[in-house]
Each structure stands twice: as structure tokens, then as C-alpha cells.
Amino acid sequence: LRGKPSELNWKAEVTKTPYNRNRTRQFYLDFPPEGVSYEFWARDLALIALGLRTMRQPGELCNLRLSDVKLVGGLFWVRINKSKTDQLAKEKFIPIEKMSSRFCSVERVVNYLKVRPVTKGDAPLFLSKSRKKMSVLAISAVVKRFAEHAKMKGRFTAHSLRIGGATAAMKGGLSMEQIQTIGGWVSDAARLYMRAIGTVNLGASIAMGFEG
Template sequence: MQGVLSSVAPSTLKSYSAAVDRFVAFTWGAGGGALCPPSQDEVLRYLAHLRALGRAPCTMRRDLAAVPFFCKTLGFPDPCCGFIPRRAIEGWARLAPPLPDKRRPISLPILRRILRVLPDLCWSSFEAQLFRAAFSLAFFGALRVSELVAGSQADTSGRALSFTDVSWSPRQVVITIRRSKTDQRGKGAAICLRAARQGAACPVRAVKAYLGIRPQQQGPFFIHRDLSPLTRYQFSSLLRACLETAGLPSSQFGTHSFRIGAATAAAGLGLPDKAIMAIGRWRSRAFRSYNRPHGLSGH
């Protein structure tokens, strides 16, 4: 059983476990027999319950994946394999399509504005160099924040960029993404970033400046002077502060705006789809939804 549970990412297993706990609580409350094993009727009643609560179709799909995963792990038949449960979710999704993602892209001009105000918002020059390198890699590497920094101070997943994942030379920095949202089996991908002519937003210069003051410590690449890891919350909080100080509405941006901005910038340069897919490690043309030139107004 341990091997089966390890076949999915830790974050997915955690999500599945929470979903099954909710399902079990519902079936017991409705007089059902929990996972001994559940019936398709119980699954349908639970889905109807989620819809009555206003849950999004994506939440229902996650729960619909969690229940059969644990059922099969315990040797029970799959109660979700029928036609009706999956089609019901598809129908509800059509009746209430998801709201469009309105996050604006962080463009190169916006990145420059963020980096310009950064020193005034950091309590030390070390912190300023740390965040300059983190923000620069997020944009030029089209990185997800989960690939870059730790989820929390207690994060032991090892998914954050590690010191051993980064190599450099005078004109380039190469980072290795060992595992990502679209690479759960850990095949890995190397991202080569070359020095920019304009040093104000150069990822190579930013990384080398940070390495020049970074403590000689293995583990997460982005760490504070006290060796604690840079976390997602810290990354997001300072990003919001920088945007506000630069005169931009922070509510319209997020950590994913760096990745959206990278796709938008690449499309603006006229790069072909395959090249853009390679930059962001997209496996499909879903990246097209990230091309948001309309979101660049006011930068």
C-alpha cells in the first residue's frame, strides 16, 4: 500500500486524504457505510451535496478522483467509474462556466519597476539581493512559485529550488527543475538563462550578486541570512508591497503573474508556439490562455 500512496505527489495525497475525509463524514452523516465500500448512489448524493454548497466543478473532479484512488488502494471496486457521475460534473460545469482568470502579467517594464523599489522595502541589502534574484528567476525562467521557494518554514517536500540545482558561468545561469506540476515523475528539466544586455533586469547578474553574499549552505537555494528558507508567503507579501509602492494595483497580480508575463512577452516577440511551450515547459497549447497583452495596459 505504501508504494501505491507514494505514486502521487505528497500535495496530491494530502488533497485526496482531505477529500475522502469529507466524503466519509458525509456518508456517515447520511447513514451510509463510509468506505465499506461506497456505492455509486452515495457518490452521486455527495456530488449533489457539493453542488448545493456551491462548490466549483474542479473541486468535484478532485473529490471524484480521490474516492476511487483510496477505494482501489483498499481493494474496493471503483464507485465512480459509471457514466452518470462524470457526466453530471461536466453538465454542471457547462451550466456555470468558471470565471476567467484575470490576473495581469508582470511584464519586463513592470519587473524593472518592482526591482527599482525593492531596496526601499527590504530591511537589509542581503534581503534586497535575495528577492531581486528570486523575482528575476521567476520572470525569466517562467517559474511557478512552488518550483522556486519553500511552501513554508516547515516544508520538507524538497520541491523548492535547491543550491545544487543551480550552476553558473560568466554569461549564463542554468537551473534544474527536478519536479513540477506537469512532471510528477521527476524527469526534470534544465532552464538556461543568458545574461541580458540591460543589467537592471538581468537574471544572471542578479543570481551572481546573490551568490556572492549567500551563506555557504546546502539545501534550498533561496535562504535568508539566518539560513531559514524564503517561503511562498514572504515572496508573495513582498511582491504585493513592491507593486503598491510602484503605483500598481496588487490585487490584479499574483505570484503566477511572472509566469503569465513570460508567456505574454514571448508571444509578443513573435516566438512560435513550440518555443513558448519549451520556455514554460507546457505540454499543450494551454499556454495560450496566459498570453494577455491586454493586461499590460498601464505598465
């Protein structure tokens, strides 16, 4: 087992239930659960959309700061400062195309920023109720709340966004290389995942269904 931590981590991830993007689109966007304020509804929608689209680790979503997201040259750029597969903390930039759809992940983040509380300095992008950085457990709670509200059954955690995004990308036609690059997976882990979910038609946003 020694020497292959990526494979072990990946096997742990695939036991989670992939998050169903379509159920979120058709149900949750129009009907927020009772007791959720507009600010946190907007935050949760942005978190879910960005998590699915970028396919990044939950910890990386937690660590995103305001300065890590920018609209430049017609593209929305997300900067990942450090990942589990890049312990040297080399920056990675993920470009996301803006689309004329209310399901667009860029639109979701922009809408959230309009209602996000003003903070001093370079604060976390996604704020908890205490105005601090969200934890992985907090993201898992958001995912579970979404899933329950949309009547999805399964074992949902923060990793379900990463798995759900990859599943949608593969079914939409993105290559394994493209998925690895966006999600930051090493090749062995990506191959394990391909086998785990079965054979699919390998053909980012249109392919993944964000055009809605």
C-alpha cells in the first residue's frame, strides 16, 4: 500500500454518491429550503456550481479567497493556490467560460458576490455564518441539505461535488486528460475512477450541461 496514496484516496472518494447536477438545476434553484436566507442561498448555489464545474478538492474550495476569482478577458478565472497533489503550492488557474444561462457557475458566483457581506482584506470567498472560512464539514452540510431538499438519495459529502462534476464531464464528452487537468487528479487516480463508474461515452461547461 505504501507509495500509492493517490489511489487509496481515490478509492475512498468513489464510495461517495456523485452529486446530480440536473436535480439541482430543476429543483433547488427555484425553491430554496425554508429558513435559509437569500445570502446563504446565493452562497450555497455558488459553492455547488463552482464545486461541480471545477471538480476540485473540498479543502481547495474552502481555501478560495476573494482575490482567487476574477473576470478577465471574457473568462472567469479561479486560482488554486495549493492542492493535495501539488504540495509545493504552485499556483494553478482554471478558466471558466461565462454563459447566458442562470445555471452558469460564473453567474452563480457573481450573484453571490452581490449579496456577500463586505469584509476587510483578502477574506475567504465562501463565508460561514461567523464570517470565517467554511470548513469541509460545513460544505458537506450544504451538499447534504441540497440533496435532501432535491429528494436525492445516497451518501452525500463535500466530495460528491468533485465526483459529480467528473461524472458529468465524462458523460458530456470531456477526455480523461481534460478532466485530470481541471480537477487536479494524477493519472493513476483518474484511471481508477474511470473504471469505478463504468464505461461511458467519452465525446467545459456545455458538455457538462451548464447551458440549461
